[in-house]
Amino acid sequence: MTSIKTAAQPGKPRLTTSAMIASIAAEGQRTKAAPFGHALVELARSRADVIGMTADLGKYTDLHIFAKEFPERYYQMGMAEQLLFGAASGLAAEGFTPFATTYAVFASRRAYDFIHQTIAEEDRNVKIVCALPGLTSGYGPSHQATEDLALLRAMPNMTVIDPCDAHEIAQVVPAIAAYKGPVYMRLLRGQVPVVLDEYGYRFDVGKAKMIRDGKDVLIISSGLMTMRALEAAQVLAGDRVDAAVLHVPTIKPLDNETILSEAAKPGRLVVVAENHTIVGGLGEAIAGLLMRSGVHPAFRQIALPDEFLDAGALPTLHDRYGISTTEVARQIKQWL
Structure with a gap:
């Protein structure tokens, strides 16, 4: 992993290691904590078919909020992304609507074939929700999913969504749950900026x-x-x-x-x-x-x-x- 210096420039504060995982929000910008986790909880209150799944990353995909509210509908699959997506496909075949979360690098690279064969080819109703898209992590190529859109948009049957902010994420969750078929959604997590509400924005697939x-x-x-x-x-x-x-x-x-x-x-x-x-x-x-x-x-x-x-x-x-x-x-x- 190649590193770069973060020494202070004139007029700018010195950046610490924590800036590698910092929020993308600017100082003083309005944010909302864990919009995906809260939106999924709200959705699950009215839909018993909605379940949450992850591969050892509940806390880091904001799915821990869902796990606390609906522990009986939360599946922690361990550090096994292929198993995560294979199981999600099986649950979808039984009528459930799984929201499966991990990092975007793991879905797009490590588990690509399992998504391709068990979810996309079978046209299963699985919602794949992935944190750290593109350059939203400072930890180098192992964590930076800079190619995920190219890989997933090339997959037949796959709908691909890249939300802007917390306002849109809250709208995307119920919209993709109502949409039948596989969906890959990029996820901004943690303290997510709130921008689009000022423009009266509404998301439509x-x-x-x-x-x-x-x-x-x-x-x-x-x-x-x-x-x-x-x-x-x-x-x-x-x-x-x-x-x-x-x-x-x-x-x-x-x-x-x-x-x-x-x-x-x-x-x-x-x-x-x-x-x-x-x-x-x-x-x-x-x-x-x-x-x-x-x-x-x-x-x-x-x-x-x-x-x-x-x-x-x-x-x-x-x-x-x-x-x-x-x-x-x-x-x-x-x-x-």
Whole structure:
């Protein structure tokens, strides 16, 4: 694991090791604790078929909240991710709706074949909910699931969702429970920022939503990068750049109609921003859609590089790899 220095820069505090696992929330930003765990508890009160499962990571996927409320519906499978997903498939076949949690690296890499064969091919109603997506851990490639969207969106029958904040996570949980079929959901856990409530946002499976409009640049984003895009839009406004932000929480299936309609509007640079490698994620999915549909705007991507990333403090890494608010705004100004 390659490490990087976290020495203080002029005007900035020295970052400690705890910053490797710190919340992605900025100082003073509104947050909500464990939105997934609380939403699952609320759902389970009205649905006896909902169960929670994990592979030794209940505390670190916020599923411990569900375990405390519904211990008889909580399954701790130990450090055995293949067993977790095989058992979840079997329970789904018996009419249950399992929410199976682990880290995104373990689902997308260690247990890929079990998800592919026992859940996706059988079209089982399993909800796979995975923490530490993309660059949300400072512990290096062993913990950074920078390729998960590329892997899971390539899997037939799999719906792929990347929520932005606590407000959206609370809406995604009941929505995917009502949606029949396998779902892979990226999870922000712990103290999760609250952003989208200010915009009257409502999540719908398969739908992209315009969060703010603008005439100079269209930022198409998912997950925490929608939060970064909204913050960058405010920075750009100070330079008289009018930025629109189109939030695409459902990576598969894409909302082709909305994306094409917005990307086709003349005079705007189109920038796709994602917390994922530049290979095979939202950016390439949208680029392919635009090319196949004959829509050809000026197009750029903000994404993680195609390489194994360093370990270190998250704020440092987000700056280094171009997904911090400052770096998003800087890149867009440079392209304009």
